[in-house]
Amino acid sequence: MANPETKRKLDLIQRNLQETLGEDRLTKLLDDGKDVSIYWGTATTGKPHIAYFVPISKVADFLEAGCQVTILFADLHGYLDNMKAPWSLLELRVQYYETVIKAMLQSIGVPLEKLCFIKGTEYQLDRKYTLDVYRLSSIVTEHDAKKAGAEVVKQVDHPLLSGLLYPGLQALDEEYLKVDAQFGGVDQRKIFTFAEKYLPALGYKKRIHLMNPMVPGLTGTKMSSSEEDSKIDLCDSAASVKKKLKKAFCEPGNIAENGVLAFTKHVLFPLARGKPFLIERKEEFGGNKLFSDYETLEKEFAEELVHPGDLKQAVGREINKLLEPIRQQFEKPEYKELAAKAYPVEPKTKAKKGGKSGASEASEQLTPARLNIRVGKIVSAEMHPDAESLYLEKIDVGEAEPRTVISGLAGKVPLEQLKDKMVVVLCNLKPVKMRGIESQAMLLCAVSEDGAIEPLSPPEGSSPGEVALFEGFSTEPDAELKPKKKVFENLQVDMKTSSTCIAQWKGHQLATKLGPITAPSLKNASIR
Missing domain, CATH: 2.40.50.140 (Nucleic acid-binding proteins)
Structure with a gap:
């Protein structure tokens, strides 16, 4: 890899990744001067939140490296994963995801010329794709299908057959989207190795796989749409961002499972494009401090030279800069209406005599x-x-x-x-x-x-x-x-x-x- 341009592009593509499967093939494509094609899929289920800036910042890296990027709105996958997205809401949620993700990309100044969006059901219901699903099901064991989806598909006591289909469909997406690589979290590693094993068995080529680490949420665990305190909604007010960050787990000197620190590494520093990160402090506490790289910030936080409160204040300031254009867009009536339709709130009604209330059955499940x-x-x-x-x-x-x-x-x-x-x-x-x-x-x-x-x-x-x-x-x-x-x-x-x-x-x-x-x-x- 003597070519400096290859090295620059490879460094951008792999920045902050935890693992790459097929790095030698990726290097060869870059050495040959090819614009690498990459896809990232997201199941259109829960509302996108602040953690989506982690993959979006990588999409920005891929585009800067000259890659062709496809974002797949995996509507069918969302339904198959224990029916997280009701069939009646799939189309509305795809519209919501596309609107939100475009707003996120625009908020960080990412050009959309080499970016395309596609909905899974646009091709996953075609005859040839369906036949390949049957071909795949004839050679995949139940053990391999269950193992592949263990970290991604919701695990329940009595799993549905749909959850076993999920990994196979994600593998086939690589072929039908005609990409060189798939990008996702390291929690999808078993699906990626599943694809590497079974696509060649169908006569299709093995793809490159790029994996982000699992970034902790604000409570110190994975950010989740269902755990309110662990995430910041993309339309949260500045006051709400401040309140949630105040409650965030950020122990002095602790750089492990620290969601606030992780967000600076995986989102704020990459998106800053070389601009220093400012920690604002009173003069009596050392005055303002600029950090030109994440490693120095992490080292000083570990040595307790940066106080958690000062870090939270700086991160909150930058998050609000990212969210402001998104908030403004979703103040428009048509987008408010879309959000309300895609994620309807079940109205509570008084219980009838001798009966149950009209509240959503899911929210009343005793688990x-x-x-x-x-x-x-x-x-x-x-x-x-x-x-x-x-x-x-x-x-x-x-x-x-x-x-x-x-x-x-x-x-x-x-x-x-x-x-x-x-x-x-x-x-x-x-x-x-x-x-x-x-x-x-x-x-x-x-x-x-x-x-x-x-x-x-x-x-x-x-x-x-x-x-x-x-x-x-x-x-x-x-x-x-x-x-x-x-x-x-x-x-x-x-x-x-x-x-x-x-x-x-x-x-x-x-x-x-x-x-x-x-x-x-x-x-x-x-x-x-």
Whole structure:
């Protein structure tokens, strides 16, 4: 790769990527002077949010490198993935996605001449494509199809056949879009290797695969449309951006699972095109500081020379610059109407006598996905000033300030055992006053029949704010659990520790990304 132009283009294409499969083929195409064709597909399901700037910034890199880029609005894929997008809304959501993504590209000054958009159902229902789906299904095993979609297709107890078709369709897209490469997140790696294995079996060539790392959301986990605090909507107000960033997990010196820092690396620095990143500070705290590269910013943050509050303020300023033209566009009546139709809000109606309310059935499903459970660290614990049976704890759950939690552990767990203890906290109960002090969350504990109590423990190495999920359920927590609905109370009946002390709901393990949540010693105990 002696050609300097090849190196420049390769560096742009691979900037901030985690992995490239087929780098030698990519280099050869560039050396031959070819404009590499790349496609990125996005399933038209949940509303696009601020994290979409991560792939969009890579689209900008590809275009700057002279690539031909196709953006696929994968409407059929969205339906096949456990019917995340109802068939009746597919066309409206495609229109919404196209409008939003064009607005995002325009907000960062990306020319659209070498960019094209295509809808999956424009060719995925054709005779030849359909025949190839059948050809593929005759050689792919159930094991390979399920394995390929494990990180992408929503996993449920009784999967539909549609989820097994999903990886094969994504592989065939490479051939039918006539591209040299496919771009996506590293969570799609198994689909990419599936494509490399099976496309040649149909007589089609193997493609190059470019993979972004999974960028953490504001809570320290993957950004999700269904987890409100983990994402900023593209039409959020400047005040809302500031509020969400204030709550974002950004521990001093912690550069791992730091969504605020990651956003500067994968979006703000690439889009700055060499313009320095400004941290504004008062003179007494060192004054303003300019960073010409991300590596220096990360190093100074790790050394605690940059305060999280100053970083959040700078990131919020830049996010609002990105969002302002999008906000202005969606103030227009026709775009407001499109958003309302593509993502209708089910109106709540009063319950009929002896019947259920008219609220959406999905929102009323009683599953543990509705619980917002996080890892916490007890930073202080003392007796409640007005109750001998209660402790008053301050628990860090990865937000700007610790939450105040009142627990009934007095006389059952010594105070000295609680200080700095890593625990598990239910964070979306409605705050309630207990003897004059508001409790803002619930400390989850295992309770045996004889009354012994142990706070649940996260896996070793856990950090405050990490999300805990019940196996088989995605994160879809209510913003706040309504007391009259008794969601937690009804779920709690089936929350127990196993014979090996693992926290479960109806046999589904409660776990973080590091492993299961446990009670230190209480087996077959209820969880409260």
